[in-house]
Amino acid sequence: MKILYHVEDVRNTTTNQFLYRNFADGFEALGHTVQPISFADDFAAKLKAEQPDVFITSSFKTYFAHTDFKALNSARASGLNVVVWVEPLPGFSYGIYGLHTEPGKIEKIKAGEWGDAYISCLDDARFDAAFLEATGAHHHAMPLAANPKLHFPENLPRTYDVAYVGNRLPRKEHTFQSVLFPLKKTRRVAIKGYNWSTLDRVINKFNRVARARRLPLPEIRTPNVITLDEERRLYSSTKACLNFHEDAQITLGMDVNERTFKVPACGGFEISDNPKAVRKYYAEDEMATVESEAEWAKTIDYYLADDALRERMQKKATERTLREHIYPKRCEKLLGLVAKK
Template sequence: MKVVYCLPHPQTVYAARFLHDGLRNAFLDLGHEFTTFTADDDLERVLREHQPDVFMYSLNFYHRRYVDLPLLRAYRERGMVLFALTRAWNRSAGFLTNGSIAASDLRNDRHEVQLIRDGLAGDVFWNWIPRDHALLEGFEATTGARYEQILLAADTTTYWPEFDPAWESDLAYVGANLVAKRRYFNSCIRPLGSEHDLGVYGSDWSLGSRALGHVQRLGQYLNVRGLAGLREPQLSVADERRVYSSARISVNVHEDQVRATGSELNERTFKVLACGGFEIVDDVAMVRDYFGADELPIARDAHDWSEMTRHFLASPEERQAIAARGRERVLAAHTYHHRVRQILEIADGVRARRALL
């Protein structure tokens, strides 16, 4: 199977990079061909040279600057299946009532909604949000399009247990200092550092890093090569793996809106466990759809974080048993190899339905 994946700027230090890398590594490991289409590439040439069976992009203004949907439709007519990563239909559902937020809802983007209804935007519209969630209510009925839930996962070609005493700590957090996490992190996680050894790694934790980030994002938007690659992740993948493997507790924090809606699981949920790490996660309802309390403990508030940290630091055997069960769960159902197989099954379903027309 030949796959082309649109990632305009692979130098990004945020989640899009890691989703791309996880899927790429799994496709390649399973024997498929994988090509990344970037802002510097010519789409017509890439399609002509690679003749993809699957093309994946994100349905947003940024990606639409580089993809030619009528050209992609011509290849779909020859058998290619187009996957469009889409955002929430009702982003404000369940947690925001301020009308100013509604502009970011897909349902209010008339142009993209029309692209979907006209059949131009794709064959498969997907995200990691559950299909029956309020955030997606009305999407299929309004657009006539099909939605699929494809969860994030662990990249087991790069994340596995590798203890390294140089990265040992009581607690560790790896992630960007996003605005939507900052208040929770400062109230629930940061205070733990006064009593325990807390390591924090990632982008945007200093004013300098945030300033470089603004410049880099502007460079990516304008496609200025020198600025687009201004930053790399603070940790290499190998060092990130060692952090998760070596910390006695790995902290996982989602964005505020995710806790409020319980609508998704970040990639960290899976990759900490893939490394054999012991993880405590914030209170996201969706966690319990996939992990039991004996595989992944949940902390609801600052009191929980404090008490659970003390308890599990003092209980290494219990901690190790929970981590082992969590890793077993991830390896059984939540690797990017599983997601690739799901993507290929969905693509086969699209082709089967086309054959009936």
């Protein structure tokens, strides 16, 4: 089967680009071929030249604007299956943007002029019902996952007590100040990602400008940014890997971030917030969770004091992840959706 995947720019490092790479690896592991179609491509010409069986796109404003709906629906009439990653609806959004904020999106879905299957990371019957009521179409949960091509355990000594890999987002700053940074006083802590220093922020701003202006320049790597291989080895060599979600994710309890799956896939023991959503995928004897920021310190101390318990839980979580929560499994589910068309 041939899959065409909508991306902004094949060179960039946005979240959607990583998602494309992970799904591409998943489809290829199943024996399918995947090609990107970027905003720089002539949409109609690319669609005609590639003749894909499945086209995957997003409801984000820029993707919506770079979709030639006349060409798309002509191809659908000839057998093309279209899958759309959709944004949240009011009451389920983490910000001011959603499926409802751009005119024409919901109308396209209602008219049957966009997709054959609509997916998002929100894994909850409440959103399924709201989506059906608003659009007349069914929504299907498509949680993130681990990429077995990149995420697998390595037999390494546990060098660090605690590790966190993620960007220093302003909306998570209160958690970093109250939970993460105090650990540096008493534990061996590794913190990696974007914007953890002034130099990081300057370099990242330059990279964003270069991408926005489509300058033919390579990404400049900041001191705290690590490669995918380094990330895997860090999880494998840390006693306790922390996972912080967005406040709205914790409140709604409908989805988890990709880190939830990556840590155990790499052989790391994970302590996470967002327990309502985490328990959809991992049992209490597989992954530790905290109910509030006040519980972080004692929970970390508890598990760091018991090596055997940590290793038992990590082993179970790793086995479940590599069995159930990998991108080839998600790809199988996605293809199953369009097969029912």
